[in-house]
Amino acid sequence: MSNASSDGGETLVDPYNYVGDVLGAGPGENYPFSDLLPYNPTRDKSDPPLPYFDITDRGHFADPACSRLNAAVKKAGGKIKDLGICVGSVVEGDIKLEDLTSEEKDDLALLVARRGVVFFRNQTGLDIDKQRELGKYFGPLHTHPVLAVPRRNGLDDVVVIYSDKDSRPDPYAFSRVELFHSDVTFEAQPPGTTILKLMTTPEVGNDTLWSSGYALYSSLSKPYQKYLESLSAVHSSFGQALWRSETLPTPRRQPLETIHPVVRVHPVTGFKSIFVNAGFVTRLVGVPKAESTNTLKFLFDSFAQQTDATCRWRWQDGDVALWDNRVVNHSATFDAYPSLRHGLRVTPQAERPLSVNSYEKQYGRQAKDWLEERYRVLGLDPPHMDQGGSISKSYKD
Ligand SMILES: O=C(O)CCC(=O)C(=O)O
Ligand SMILES: [Fe+2]
Known part of the structure; x- marks a missing residue:
């Protein structure tokens, strides 16, 4: 597409008029994933609330060094590379998620729990049935109360991620801070190891960011950590249900509110993580409204701003x-309109969130601070601020 205009023989390009070659991109007639395009099944009556269930996280069965997964990756000619110190790793090599053994999957659960997010390129063989099988290995698949599911029958436990020329983003809808979220935390047993595959991606843009709750907890002073450990928060799906109410006047399940600890301990790693998110948390319990609003604002802002504890993934077709x-919040970016982007998420549920107290009681060991543990492994004193932080000795004296 040419954006040039002719002016007295000189060619001028209007930089503001450039929309690339993708304007008008839609799925087209021969789109290979048309049976997986979004569909909004409507109901006359909502389903009952989700039942409680017991679960033992697969990460408990992992080898602490992830030796089985490492061996499989090595055999596939690859390597596991960290994308930063705090969060994110990519598994390189010709490894196929659908071919992993149970032991390799257990190690993967541990790797994801430690690193927050792990990426695999080119998983074209992981069709939605295999993706669901992999998800079910980690926990019962969540059925979303209001988001779109694939058109094909029998995939009610899949969420469709989709945008095209008709999904012009509303610049007034959400701020960057508000876009960071953790999925469906309003549930009594919110998800653990979650799997998103994108089949169709823009040439550039529409990246996704993940921000670490372990690192955020670690960045706070000891007294503030203790304060947050004493708190719980309301996670609500009423806002999301209202936002979808035009499309779905009767949600597939009625909205709910659930109270979870603000500091959550991962059952396998034993690390403490900040467990609030701007998507679903409406207020802290048992503190004055202004204190709740300001504390949550600080935590939401921190998730969006801690660039050293955030990783960013630039998607290609077939990435997972x-x-x-x-232990992470995430946020898509919405900068690639009007490109076609299409993916599927399966969302295995996990345990009821563990507070520090309940973790220590249940597991009989102390919950840990991620950064302190890192320093301990390095054989160094932890970098906490209770000695005055970076204030020089002479100033303190
Ligand atoms: O579109 C994305 O990159 C992420 C969407 C999302 O929040 C999710 O799949 O949970
Ligand atoms: Fe999400």
């Missing part, structure tokens, strides 16, 4: 991200 919704 596995993230642990217990």
Whole structure:
């Protein structure tokens, strides 16, 4: 497409008029994933609330060094590379998620729990049936109360991620801070190891970011950590149900509110993580409204601003991200309109969130601070601020 205009023989390009070659991109007639395009089944009556269930996280069965997964990756000619110190790893090599053994999957659960998010390129063989099988290995698949599911029958436990020329983003809808979320935390047993595959991606743009709850907890002073450990928060799906009410006047399940601890401990890693998100948390319990609003604002802002504890993934067709919704918040970017982007998420549920107290009681060991543990492994004193932080000795004296 040419954006040039002719002016007295000189060619001028209007930089503001450039929309690339993708304007008008839609799925087209021969789109290979047309049976997986979004569909909004409507109901006369909502389903009953989700039942409680017991679960033992697969990460408990992992080898602490992830030796089985490492061996499989090595055999496939690849390597596991960290994308930063705090969060995100990519598994390179010709490894196929659908071919992993149970032991390799257990190691993967641990890797995802430690790193927050793990990426695999080119997973074209992981069709939606295999993606669901992999998800079910980690926990019962969540059925979303209001988001679109694939057109094909029998996929009610899949969420469709989709945008095209008709999904012009509303610049007034959400701020960057508000876009960071953890999935469906309003549930009594919110998800753990979650799997998103994108089949169709823009040439550039519409990246996704993951921000670490472990690192955020670690960045706070000891007294503030203790304060947050004493708190719980309301997670609500009423806002999302209202936002979808035009399309779905009767949600597939009625909205609900659930109270979870603000500091959550991952059952396998034992690390403490900040477990609030701007998508679903409406207020802290038992503190004055202004204190709740300001504390939550600080935590939401921190998730969006801690660039050293955030990783960013630039998608290609067939990429898969596995993230642990217990210990990271994530946010898509919406900068690639009007490109076609299409993916599917399966969302295995996990345990009822564990507070520090309940973790220590249940597991008989102390919950840990991620950064302190990192320093301990390095044989160094932890970098906490209780000695005055970076204030020089002479100033303190
Ligand atoms: O579109 C994306 O990159 C992420 C969407 C999302 O929030 C999710 O799949 O949970
Ligand atoms: Fe999400």
